[in-house]
Amino acid sequence: MTDLFTKVTPELKRRLRHERLFQWMGRSAIFIAIAFLLVMVGTIASMGVGALRQTHIELSVFLDPQELDTARLYDADYGRLVKKALRARFTEVKKRQDKRKLYNLISSQAEFTLRDLVVSRPSLIGQTVKVWFTASDDVDMLIKGNISSSTGNTQRRIDRRETRWINDLIAADQLESRFNSRFFWSGDSREPELAGILSAFAGSAFSLLVCFGLSFPVGIFAAIYLEEFAPKNRWSAFIEVNINNLAAVPSIVFGLLGLAVFLNTFGLPRSSPLVGGMVLALMTLPTIIIASRAALRAVPPSIREAALGIGASRIQTVFHHVAPLALPGMLTGAIVGMARALGETAPLLMIGMVAFVADVPNSIFEPATALPVQIFLWADSPERAFLEKTSAAIIVLLCFLVVMNLSAIILRRKFEKRY
């Protein structure tokens, strides 16, 4: 036997080396990308996980019949009752300044918690009831270990005396950390312990719904017409160039257009998901058209010939055969465009969706904000507790994206056919 299959010439050695080098570079590129992704997701998750829990404080409140007029239960001064309860718990506090600090242990929400309890069960009046109140953000931060004791006593948000009160509550089992459902079911608030993501989430969801409803049908019909029916001449080339250019226009320009046309000319409601969705649709449209045209072009011509060959009209050929085969690709394009729209802040800036919105919108006409805007607003807030809320909001945004992309994959699997 000769060494025909084992001989390594210098030329062959060089080729093998190139191949190994290329594979190594490819692997390290993937490794770097994954490492960056892990660092990003890891950081956000570790910072945001705290927002899932919230500290609560238990107080014994005497529901004084003299304070509570049964005819006007809704208007009674529940704040006073809460303050009384706090003073009763810490009898040693006498000075006015100290009392103010004491009241700061409990969230300003406490009086409404108590009001709701009394209004729903008026029979409790005259008794002393144990109620769990949401703790203030400063207490929450201390419990979560975000306030360092090395900071000077007077500069700390929670000084030594307040720390003692809190330790006292812990010792009496009157302080505990619970799952923070409020974060998911309420709107924004100036108080970090009360702020929730729902209004921004609903705003984003409504906007995307409007965006999809407008841009998907318009986009695919434009793509089908341009690809299957329009004559290939100077005009169609001109339109194609313009669509490609539109896809690259900075999104804030679409925001300005929305401001000028939708708000000022048509007088549509400001800050509403309707207008937000319309602006995002303008931005998404070129992406969908380009992706849909590529999907249509990828359908083999033999399918068109088969349909036309047995006498299907052009419309029948497109809608019975070509479009269904291109649908998965069109959906993918739409989802890519929508994912971009979900993360977009700049165009919303122009139409007033960058706002403090505490109420959860119920329709596309009510003022709303969007997830990326909410993230920006919280990141910009001075309170320490908003830091973890910001990260938690980013996690919600990422989950929204993952759910959208997953549904795109599932839809694509469902519609995909072999040909």
Place this chain on the structure above:
Amino acid sequence: MSFQLIERQILTSGKRQDIPEQPPVISTRDVDVYYADKKALDKITLDIPANAVMSLIGPSGCGKTTFLRCLNRMNDLIDICRVEGDIRIDGQDIYAPEVNTVSLRAHVGMVFQRPNPFPKSIFENVAYGLRIHGLTSSKSELADRVEDSLKRAGLWEEVKDRLDEPGTGLSGGQQQRLCIARTIAVQPKIILMDEPCSALDPIATAKIEELIDEMRANFTIIIVTHSMQQAARVSQHTAFFHMGKLVEQGETRQIFTSPQDERTESYITGRIG
């Protein structure tokens, strides 16, 4: 015209008891086809008789497929393609402005080079043409027509138990027979076949050829083929194309045994092509 007469005399002088005398179904006069500025076909004048198989042969790029696609106006789909001259089917000019390609193509069916079933079930593949042309009035009639078409395409026995399975899951030869069933379901008069066996193995090819021979009783078939043996086996008439020109046409037997033109002779003996 006199040339035509002479040619017809040549044709009629031969032995051809198997071909009944009938007026031509398709007649083309001086057909020129251009792709942009390039002339692909030059003055094609050809009569195609009914209920017979005519094969179009010639080297690659000679224009035989282009000619075939003129007959059901599939060339309309190519923007740069222009057809001049006169093409008549049953006396009707098919390029007249009032002609509608949908009914033309229902009348002139086509089977393509590569089997191209729809990515739908076997049943739907055959039923589609019937549905869009509204040829059946009830579900049972539709099922009967599908069964009948599949039987005539010689595929029924192989697929009757799996009509719901995708047509794309069949073998290449079965797919091509499915395409033939799909074409004959709408009952065209003429069937154009563009190298229907070029992507198939010899056994599948033999089945299709057998099928073509049976179909001759009901349809006029025009087949483009690269295989001289196939042309000799399945067709009664042959037309030889070379560089966009129709060089010679006549009875298959005569073309293959005593070609009049030396280019034809070179081609069938394998010297060009």
